[in-house]
Amino acid sequence: MSVINKIRKEILENYLFSEDESELNNDESFLEYGIIDSTGVLELIFFLEEEFSIEVKDREMIPENLDSVTNLVNYLKAKGIE
Amino acid sequence: MIVSNTKQVINRLLSDSLRCSYQNKPDKIAVIEADESYTYSDLYLQSTQLAHRLIERGVIKGDRVAIFLDNSWQAIVSIYATMYAGGVFVVINPQTKAGKLQYILEDCESKVLITARKYKKVVSPAIKNNSFLNGIVIKNFEQGCFSTDIPCEAFDGSEQNTAEPNTPKKRAQLDLVRVIPTDLAALIYTSGSTGFPKGVMQTHQSMFFTAWSLIEYLRMDENDRIFLVLPIAFDYGLYQVLISVNLGATIILEQSFAYPAKIYTRIEETQPTVFPAVPTMYAHMIAAYQREPISFPSIKTITNTAAALHVDSVPWLHKIFPNALIFKMYGLTECKRVCYLEPELIDEKTSSVGKAIPGTETFLLSEDGKPVAANEPGILHVRGPHVMAGYWHQPERTEKMLIDGILPGEKVLCTHDIFKMDDEGYLYFVSRSDDIIKSKGEKVSPTEVENILLKLDAVLEAAVVGIADETSGQSIVAFIVQDEKNNLNSKKIRMHCSNNMESFMVPSFIIFIDEMPKSPNGKIDKKLLVTKAETANANRRS
Numbered sequence: 260m261s262v263i264n265k266i267r268k269e270i271l272e273n274y275l276f277s278e279d280e281s282e283l284n285n286d287e288s289f290l291e292y293g294i295i296d297s298t299g300v301l302e303l304i305f306f307l308e309e310e311f312s313i314e315v316k317d318r319e320m321i322p323e324n325l326d327s328v329t330n331l332v333n334y335l336k337a338k339g340i341e
Numbered sequence: 342m343i344v345s346n347t348k349q350v351i352n353r354l355l356s357d358s359l360r361c362s363y364q365n366k367p368d369k370i371a372v373i374e375a376d377e378s379y380t381y382s383d384l385y386l387q388s389t390q391l392a393h394r395l396i397e398r399g400v401i402k403g404d405r406v407a408i409f410l411d412n413s414w415q416a417i418v419s420i421y422a423t424m425y426a427g428g429v430f431v432v433i434n435p436q437t438k439a440g441k442l443q444y445i446l447e448d449c450e451s452k453v454l455i456t457a458r459k460y461k462k463v464v465s466p467a468i469k470n471n472s473f474l475n476g477i478v479i480k481n482f483e484q485g486c487f488s489t490d491i492p493c494e495a496f497d498g499s500e501q502n503t504a505e506p507n508t509p510k511k512r513a514q515l516d517l518v519r520v521i522p523t524d525l526a527a528l529i530y531t532s533g534s535t536g537f538p539k540g541v542m543q544t545h546q547s548m549f550f551t552a553w554s555l556i557e558y559l560r561m562d563e564n565d566r567i568f569l570v571l572p573i574a575f576d577y578g579l580y581q582v583l584i585s586v587n588l589g590a591t592i593i594l595e596q597s598f599a600y601p602a603k604i605y606t607r608i609e610e611t612q613p614t615v616f617p618a619v620p621t622m623y624a625h626m627i628a629a630y631q632r633e634p635i636s637f638p639s640i641k642t643i644t645n646t647a648a649a650l651h652v653d654s655v656p657w658l659h660k661i662f663p664n665a666l667i668f669k670m671y672g673l674t675e676c677k678r679v680c681y682l683e684p685e686l687i688d689e690k691t692s693s694v695g696k697a698i699p700g701t702e703t704f705l706l707s708e709d710g711k712p713v714a715a716n717e718p719g720i721l722h723v724r725g726p727h728v729m730a731g732y733w734h735q736p737e738r739t740e741k742m743l744i745d746g747i748l749p750g751e752k753v754l755c756t757h758d759i760f761k762m763d764d765e766g767y768l769y770f771v772s773r774s775d776d777i778i779k780s781k782g783e784k785v786s787p788t789e790v791e792n793i794l795l796k797l798d799a800v801l802e803a804a805v806v807g808i809a810d811e812t813s814g815q816s817i818v819a820f821i822v823q824d825e826k827n828n829l830n831s832k833k834i835r836m837h838c839s840n841n842m843e844s845f846m847v848p849s850f851i852i853f854i855d856e857m858p859k860s861p862n863g864k865i866d867k868k869l870l871v872t873k874a875e876t877a878n879a880n881r882r883s
């Protein structure tokens with residue numbers, strides 16, 4: 260499964276509790292649309308660390324890296340995961 | 342707000358302080374949100390302009406106006422606009438789901454709803470069949486964005502013609518709205534043990550008094566810059582706005598603590614002096630500090646309420662905020678705040694929440710209404726102008742909380758919470774008398790969560806308890822007895838919860854049991870469930 264699909268699957272299954280792909284727009288801010296709240300961000304980080312074997316540093320925990328599917332894909336790409 | 346015959350600005354209503362700050366320093370920055378700054382002139386002119394629009398929408402003195410927005414410039418404009426129109430503002434947490442939003446809008450009989458297009462998925466179902474709304478005012482409006490017959494109009498808080506409301510004629514129109522200090526200013530909805538939120542009624546004079554009492558003991562002044570990440574739907578967040586406007590100070594708005602690193606950067610960029618938070622946020626900051634030191638020297642005041650600050654946190658907070666006084670406080674929405682501990686005593690009175698806030702009194706009574714001796718547990722009672730006027734449309738429940746005082750006709754607040762007072766008069770929290778869970782600084786009613794769980798056909802019985810948790814204060818555990826024919830799993834239940842309740846209410850874990858433990862009179866034995874949940878949690882962790 261591609262990186263983007265892994266991420267979409269995680270968000271749809273565990274945050275939106277939906278199988279409807281149209282519920283999740285890749286560019287929509289998770290926070291703005293109430294998809295993820297502050298606890299959810301920590302869970303998302305655990306997911307990233309486990310799934311992709313990376314370490315998410317405190318200073319990397321910013322919306323530019325984490326707050327949409329597209330941002331996540333770009334962040335992982337910068338970490339060498341494609 | 343009568344200004345016609347006097348040169349003085351009369352400060353009597355909660356909304357008068359905005360006019361005062363506007364006249365004294367129109368160009369001072371009132372609000373900072375992301376890259377935008379807004380002056381007191383912007384705030385006053387936008388609020389009065391929106392007030393005229395609310396009046397055109399039919400708002401008259403005493404009408405409720407619901408504000409369903411996150412921490413934003415438009416939300417602050419809406420609060421003051423509502424007051425200038427003579428209305429009663431009701432700020433609703435934007436995390437609220439459709440069912441509860443519908444309940445609140447109908448319960449308070451809101452005449453106008455102010456919201457944003459991005460909430461259409463929640464708002465559209467919530468306003469179906471609503472017969473009270475005369476209009477919806479929408480940020481980022483698009484034609485037809487809410488499928489409804491209720492008239493919708495755009496509002497962005499940056500509308501032109503802002504000079505117009507200040508013409509003598511327009512001003513006279515607002516002066517005709519004869520609000521007096523004993524009129525209601527706000528309804529603040531709070532979770533109740535019955536499972537339905539209750540609207541706490543607060544008058545102008547009460548909120549005006551309380552804001553100044555907080556300003557006094559927090560030693561704040563007009564040079565302060567308050568960093569607000571707590572939701573303004575929460576009275577703790579709302580009062581930061583009121584305090585800031587009363588002082589003519591500056592408030593810096595952030596929507597959420599979800600990305601702590603972003604918050605840390607914002608603090609460095611904006612150099613605030615006051616940082617109000619809840620223990621969960623401090624816990625995150627301490628954990629971050631332990632990985633890599635962070636320090637915010639600009640902050641001179643930090644405050645904590647909603648749940649107790651752990652004693653061990655204090656030394657860490659001194660490191661993170663090297664120049665800050667730490668205020669521990671206690672309160673409930675019914676009187677906003679009860680007490681605070683002088684920061685100089687934080688290392689001496691480690692587990693105390695201090696004494697009554699300025700201008701108010703507290704005392705402890707036994708079950709049968711007798712005074713209790715020092716260091717003995719008793720029911721906390723609160724007396725002062727900050728006490729609510731009652732719960733909206735709920736006289737019986739009001740009667741339970743507001744009881745006769747010593748003076749004829751006087752009402753004092755019986756908190757039903759158990760406290761001790763030492764021989765110097767310092768208060769110590771002992772326990773709550775209801776089963777409300779405090780999770781991540783939010784009040785969660787177990788009954789409300791249970792009622793939502795029971796809406797699933799396969800759930801025969803549900804019981805919700807809170808167990809101690811280092812980060813959230815308490816975490817929520819749901820026990821479920823399910824119909825054998827169905828195969829429910831935790832995920833399905835959490836999905837149902839997420840769709841029907843705010844995320845802070847969603848149980849952290851779910852335990853299936855065959856039978857609920859019950860007392861001889863048939864009541865679910867929640868104490869036993871707490872023990873079971875604690876054991877399960879300990880096993881899960883190890």
